[in-house]
Amino acid sequence: MTATATAPATEPGVLTGVRVLELTHEAGQYAGKLLANLGADVIKIEPLAGDEVRHRPPFALEQPGVERSLLWWQLNSGKRSVALDVHTADGRAVLARLIATANVVLCSGSPRDLEALGAPFAEARAANPDLIVATITPYGWIGPKRDCPGTDVTAQAAGGIMSIAGFPDEPPMYIGGSLTAHETSIHAAVGVIMSIWGLRNGMTGQHVDVSMQQTHAATLQPDVLFWPYKKEVRRQKDWFANPFTWPLQALDGYVSITILPQRMADIGKWLDRHGMADDLTDPRYLDVPTYQASTPHVFEVVKAFAATQTMDQLADEGQHAGALVFPVLDASGVVHDKQFVARDWFVDVEQRAIGAKAKHPGAPFRLAHAGWRLDTGAPFLGEHTREVLTELDLGLNEQIALAGAGVIA
Amino acid sequence: MTEGLFSGLRVMEFAWYGAGPIGLKWMADLGADVIRVENLTRPDGLRFGQPRPLDSDPTDPNISGYYNNFNSSKRGITLEMGHPDGQSVARRLIASADMVVENFRPGLMERWGLDYESLAKEHPGLIYVSMPAVASTGPRSYYAGFGTGIKMISGLTMLTGFPGRHPIGPPQAFPDYCINCGHGATAMTAALLYRKATGKGQYVEVAQSESTAAVTDSAILQYTVNGTVPKQLGNRHPIYAPQGIYRAAGDEQWLAVCATNQHEWEALARAAGHPEWVDSAEFGTLPARRRNHDLLDEAFGAWLATVPGREAERILVEAGVPAAIMQVNRDLIEDPHLIARNYYWTLDHPALGPTVYDGAPFLLSETPAFGQRPSPCLGEHNFEVYEEAGFTAEEIGELMGSGVISG
Numbered sequence: 001m002t003a004t005a006t007a008p009a010t011e012p013g014v015l016t017g018v019r020v021l022e023l024t025h026e027a028g029q030y031a032g033k034l035l036a037n038l039g040a041d042v043i044k045i046e047p048l049a050g051d052e053v054r055h056r057p058p059f060a061l062e063q064p065g066v067e068r069s070l071l072w073w074q075l076n077s078g079k080r081s082v083a084l085d086v087h088t089a090d091g092r093a094v095l096a097r098l099i100a101t102a103n104v105v106l107c108s109g110s111p112r113d114l115e116a117l118g119a120p121f122a123e124a125r126a127a128n129p130d131l132i133v134a135t136i137t138p139y140g141w142i143g144p145k146r147d148c149p150g151t152d153v154t155a156q157a158a159g160g161i162m163s164i165a166g167f168p169d170e171p172p173m174y175i176g177g178s179l180t181a182h183e184t185s186i187h188a189a190v191g192v193i194m195s196i197w198g199l200r201n202g203m204t205g206q207h208v209d210v211s212m213q214q215t216h217a218a219t220l221q222p223d224v225l226f227w228p229y230k231k232e233v234r235r236q237k238d239w240f241a242n243p244f245t246w247p248l249q250a251l252d253g254y255v256s257i258t259i260l261p262q263r264m265a266d267i268g269k270w271l272d273r274h275g276m277a278d279d280l281t282d283p284r285y286l287d288v289p290t291y292q293a294s295t296p297h298v299f300e301v302v303k304a305f306a307a308t309q310t311m312d313q314l315a316d317e318g319q320h321a322g323a324l325v326f327p328v329l330d331a332s333g334v335v336h337d338k339q340f341v342a343r344d345w346f347v348d349v350e351q352r353a354i355g356a357k358a359k360h361p362g363a364p365f366r367l368a369h370a371g372w373r374l375d376t377g378a379p380f381l382g383e384h385t386r387e388v389l390t391e392l393d394l395g396l397n398e399q400i401a402l403a404g405a406g407v408i409a
Numbered sequence: 410m411t412e413g414l415f416s417g418l419r420v421m422e423f424a425w426y427g428a429g430p431i432g433l434k435w436m437a438d439l440g441a442d443v444i445r446v447e448n449l450t451r452p453d454g455l456r457f458g459q460p461r462p463l464d465s466d467p468t469d470p471n472i473s474g475y476y477n478n479f480n481s482s483k484r485g486i487t488l489e490m491g492h493p494d495g496q497s498v499a500r501r502l503i504a505s506a507d508m509v510v511e512n513f514r515p516g517l518m519e520r521w522g523l524d525y526e527s528l529a530k531e532h533p534g535l536i537y538v539s540m541p542a543v544a545s546t547g548p549r550s551y552y553a554g555f556g557t558g559i560k561m562i563s564g565l566t567m568l569t570g571f572p573g574r575h576p577i578g579p580p581q582a583f584p585d586y587c588i589n590c591g592h593g594a595t596a597m598t599a600a601l602l603y604r605k606a607t608g609k610g611q612y613v614e615v616a617q618s619e620s621t622a623a624v625t626d627s628a629i630l631q632y633t634v635n636g637t638v639p640k641q642l643g644n645r646h647p648i649y650a651p652q653g654i655y656r657a658a659g660d661e662q663w664l665a666v667c668a669t670n671q672h673e674w675e676a677l678a679r680a681a682g683h684p685e686w687v688d689s690a691e692f693g694t695l696p697a698r699r700r701n702h703d704l705l706d707e708a709f710g711a712w713l714a715t716v717p718g719r720e721a722e723r724i725l726v727e728a729g730v731p732a733a734i735m736q737v738n739r740d741l742i743e744d745p746h747l748i749a750r751n752y753y754w755t756l757d758h759p760a761l762g763p764t765v766y767d768g769a770p771f772l773l774s775e776t777p778a779f780g781q782r783p784s785p786c787l788g789e790h791n792f793e794v795y796e797e798a799g800f801t802a803e804e805i806g807e808l809m810g811s812g813v814i815s816g
Binding site: 014015030034038056057058060061062069070071073074138139140141142143144145148149150151152153154155156157158159160161162163164165166167170171172173174175176177178179182183186187188189190191193194195196197198200201203204205206207208209210211213214215217218219220221222223224225226227228229230232233234235245247249254255256258315316319320324325326327328329330331332333334335337338339340342343345346354358359360361362363364365366367368369370371 | 414415435439458459460461462463474475478479543544546547548549550551552553554555557558559561562563564565566567568569570571574575576577579580581583586587588591592593594595596598599600601602603605606607609611612613614615616618619620622623624625626627628629630631632633634635637638639641642643644645646647648649652654655656663664665666667669673726729730731732733734735736737738739740741742745746747749750752764765767770771772773774775776
């Protein structure tokens with residue numbers, strides 16, 4: 001199987017011709033990015049002072065600036081930017097005209113703030129039944145808690161994922177990396193692209209209702225079902241509660257090792273080749289109950305062996321022996337990793353704020369045709385205001401008046 | 410049968426564990442006809458996973474909640490792929506399908522003659538989706554693994570945790586449950602749209618290591634542009650303060666709290682009965698709160714320790730402060746809000762009776778997801794599926810007799 005090519009540069013993405021209006025804070029920006037990377041024309045509506053993510057450190061070369069946030073680059077490269085104050089009557093009028101040209105409106109915030117902008121845009125949907133509206137809100141658009149405030153960390157608590165995250169001897173753990181923003185975005189993107197499938201099959205547009213809480217509830221599985229199946233509450237566990245997977249210190253970092261007892265014969269041989277198998281070649285470990293009862297001993301033997309090897313030696317040889325071994329990589333590890341490098345995964349994108357190309361994460365999936373691509377860097381604040389307003393047939397004089405009134409920039 | 414968004418779409422699923430099956434569960438819950446092709450030689454390991462009812466038979470393949478939850482609305486057949494006749498039977502089944510999804514170790518489908526290039530010769534409209542753990546090519550392509558390992562190699566694990574302890578990362582096979590199934594569903598739908606427009610099928614690869622590495626915040630750019638790697642922040646937010654997970658009065662009551670602006674900070678200070686904090690030198694500004702976060706955690710924690718968790722949540726939320734009790738699995742199942750959103754479904758399973766399933770993570774207003782049926786028992790739909798594919802009763806009987814169809 002060799003069909004791993006990304007889309008040929010000549011073949012436009014499958015969402016070419018789809019116009020997405022993005023009115024989001026942090027949550028939802030990755031959804032817009034996924035759609036943009038598949039060819040959609042994603043127009044980001046920003047406040048005149050710039051989207052909040054523009055102000056998010058770290059900044060390129062550690063110099064703050066609205067064009068230099070690395071998270072901004074990560075989430076918004078490939079989109080267009082319109083700076084528009086939607087909290088003025090004139091701004092709202094421009095927004096309504098923009099929505100009238102859109103296929104998808106993607107928004108996030110509190111239901112109250114979004115309603116102030118007109119969400120879920122019932123009038124626009126009545127005028128254009130094909131319009132797809134996606135909202136990402138703390139508890140979703142419907143339900144008794146819809147108006148409760150929420151953030152990344154509170155959503156992780158309310159959604160339950162926090163109840164199994166972290167060490168048993170520490171407070172429950174916050175999962176980092178702007179998790180809620182990314183995962184709600186994925187659910188929103190799936191809902192939107194599936195809705196586009198519906199449109200192409202004779203259905204109408206829809207409201208895609210994404211809840212930050214519910215997104216996390218959906219990642220608790222299978223632990224959530226321990227309650228209805230066994231009346232068992234699940235909480236943080238130490239590693240030995242799972243006798244098969246351990247993080248182990250290697251010479252140059254950590255690996256995670258998962259041992260399937262039925263592969264113990266090969267694993268024993270692997271350690272034996274290095275003279276460090278102790279008694280693990282004994283066939284009695286193939287018996288799962290015996291294995292489980294001996295877990296602390298097996299752990300000590302494997303741990304002592306791991307400490308003499310590099311991450312790569314452990315992973316490459318261990319996988320051949322049937323142990324599921326993975327190096328634990330941070331970002332520098334990923335960037336230099338032989339696998340990601342061999343697959344030519346990263347994408348160099350011109351970022352004009354530093355006048356150079358930046359190496360971005362690559363495609364999350366590879367389609368042989370009309371797939372993911374990332375050709376352009378992050379838009380400057382308001383860079384496309386004039387261009388987009390001109391596409392709306394808004395005359396130059398009107399634009400000058402709006403700029404003078406501080407509605408656009 | 411209710412019309413669904415994906416009604417009329419047929420998928421042959423040669424996928425097991427989480428990342429492949431979950432995205433197809435979403436499609437099946439929206440009306441797609443997803444047929445799981447399983448065998449007894451190498452059954453889906455989740456069929457023997459937990460949770461299972463107390464005191465139940467550990468060898469029963471039909472009563473695992475882990476398995477069932479990922480496979481609602483699907484049909485299930487058995488077919489021994491290792492049998493010489495199994496592969497030609499598989500090809501006959503695939504002939505009527507729009508899409509094949511597989512997540513075996515690279516090379517296995519090829520060994521069975523069921524790789525994309527072999528199938529596409531007869532079936533150019535076929536969409537073929539591979540979801541290997543690492544990737545289908547490259548020096549680590551032979552690795553086998555689950556979400557538990559993928560979160561390690563992708564950089565995701567290192568965005569989380571407490572400095573000075575061994576890596577832990579997000580729990581369990583975390584990337585399976587949203588990131589990789591979500592990217593998979595996006596890619597599958599994109600390929601469907603392409604076929605709708607052009608009539609052409611294609612090969613799609615969702616390499617799970619790459620899919621997960623794509624959502625590691627700005628960590629990769631931070632390294633490639635600035636040469637640094639993100640610090641592990643424990644329970645703190647990279648910008649806002651305070652943020653924490655605090656113990657409230659009561660048994661194991663934990664409250665997550667985050668003030669994202671000055672307004673919420675002032676509300677928090679007043680709600681905690683400490684209006685003097687609002688403009689204090691220690692806590693009055695965001696930089697001050699970040700500098701004195703330990704002190705603030707201690708002071709806020711002292712108030713919270715005297716207030717029962719749900720009561721503290723109510724006080725803070727009414728004041729406009731983002732705050733939420735950490736819910737455990739039982740709380741979620743009983744959460745009136747999730748119930749009002751119809752998040753958990755009860756489907757009547759042949760071996761288990763009425764059982765709980767996760768519903769749709771996102772709600773569609775016009776074509777809501779629905780449970781077509783409970784998760785399939787092993788081989789439950791053999792007769793109907795093989796008959797639909799044009800096998801006569803006699804042929805089916807022969808295939809069963811020779812062990813091609815097992816069970």
